[in-house]
Amino acid sequence: MSYALPRFLTVIFVLSTLIGGSLSAQRDIVTRELPDLASPSARERAQAAVRLAAIKDDISGDLRVAYKFADNEERMGLLLVAQLRHEDALVDHAAEALGSDDERLVAEAREYLLSLPFDALAPDVSKLDDDHAAAWQEFQDFRIRRDISAVLLEAHLKPGKFFSQFDGLRSFDTARLDRELLAVMRADPVFTEPLNLASAEAIAGDYPPEVMFQAPYRRLTAAAGAFEPALLYQRKMEGGETIDRAVREVGEGSYLAAQEVLVGLRAAAVRALADSPATADLRDDLNETYDALLTAVPPPPLARVIDLDQLRVELELTLARFGDRSLLDARIESLRSQIDRVQQAKANVNMQVASRPDLIAQNEIAHLMLRAGDIEGAEKEWADAVTSTREMLREVDGRNRTSLSSYLAAVFYNLACAQSLQGKVSKALVSLKEAVRYGYKDFGWMLEDGDLYQVRETASFSEWFEDTAPPAVADRLGDRP
Secondary structure (H helix, E strand, O other): OOOOOOOOOOHHHHHHHOOOOOOOOOHHHHHHHHHHOOOOOOOOOOOOOOOOOOOOOOOHHHHHHHHHHHHHHHHHHHHHHHHOOOOOOOOOHHHHHHOOOOHHHHHHHHHHHHHHOOOOOOOOHHHHHHHHHHHHHHHHHHHHHHHHHHHHHHHHOOOOOOOOOHHHHHHHHHHHHHHHHHHHOOOOHHHHHHHHHHHHHOOOOOOOOOHHOOOOHHHHHHHHHHHHHHHHHHHHOOOOOOHHHHHHHHHHHHHHHHEEEEEHHHHHHHHHHOOHHHHHHHHHHHHHHHHHHHOOOOOOOOOHOOOOHHHHHHHHHHHHOOOOOHHHHHHHHHHHHHHHHHOOOOOHOOOOOHHHHHHHHHHHHHHHHHOOOHHHHHHHHHHHHHHHHHHHHOOOHHHHHHHHHHHHHHHHHHHHHHHHHHHOHHHHHHHHHHHHOOOOOHHHOOOOOOHHHHHHOHHHHHHHHHHOOOHHHOHHHHHHO
């Protein structure tokens, strides 16, 4: 079943600018507006909803009383009013409406309940009969999965900003959260509609231009609504008629974009599992998935969009955080071997970073250490990379110098992250300044990156950022999380 986004919100907010004037807040105003809330005219319904939504007094009780005696048309309008007022006055009624025979009322109840914060969804289910309780449980399952999908999509749009987003859900039911994250990791098709809805909501979100013009946002825009065939394929890593039919419905381009986004979401789910206290229970599930990935080889053109190594790396990191470093250590050892081979053939190696697998490998080793919790080790790797790259800079000129400078800017930024995570805020700020001196320009990301949280809290960072960042970005300094 598909769940439509709110139908009247756009027209309502346009109409609200035309209504104006002070509104009467008498206690019977909700009852007086009921006929217009159920009017055949969309304009009259919208005007009535706006008038009620604009009342400053508390009308929660009035909404509940009116709902009790209203017909289904009027109840739909009352649910819309509660949604516009962002209040949970009708949660119990909406939960009951989910089991209604009127599909329009069911849809309105869903939209209202989806608009509320998760912790506001606490209806008295003891008053529901078995059928209505089952409908509520089905919705709650969908809502949890939509919320999880939204957080994972945020990780896709803002890689690296993974800073306690699941705390609310984990405090609600950590075992349930783990089960759902495992389902994402395994590409369970139960996440089809939650992902489709969350992706549509993410695309409509208020993101700064630097996010909307980047590749992750463009890929998500192309992938929205196409997660069904992507999930079906990645679930077993094999095609079939059902998948072919779904691909024809969404289009080949959207399907490929959804495949690329989905593998990233699966990796993010594994990353989120690293915060679970149930390490012993999860270890076998992670190893089982890892073993299955070892033999999975997508055919062209899927091979270029399904980056399974991204997922394997996250599994290695999470297992390392759970105490099993064998797979991660093997990867790091392989990367160090690459560095040794390049060092032995140094005289024949171009200084362009793209032609220097040793530079790429050293940066990757540091990232892996950071993600595995060895922050000191990551800091040392990046500090060594700074020293060696500066030595190279003294030996080259032209395009090679430009390439190495760009690499050095990234290394200094990463070094700042490692230092900030350890509370070395003075050193972190020096590293950020060096990153900018060598060409780092993503000031917007500096305000988002969770790794820089501690250095961002200092007055020295604020003063430097206001003087250095472009004015449009510096103005957002006061809005940082």
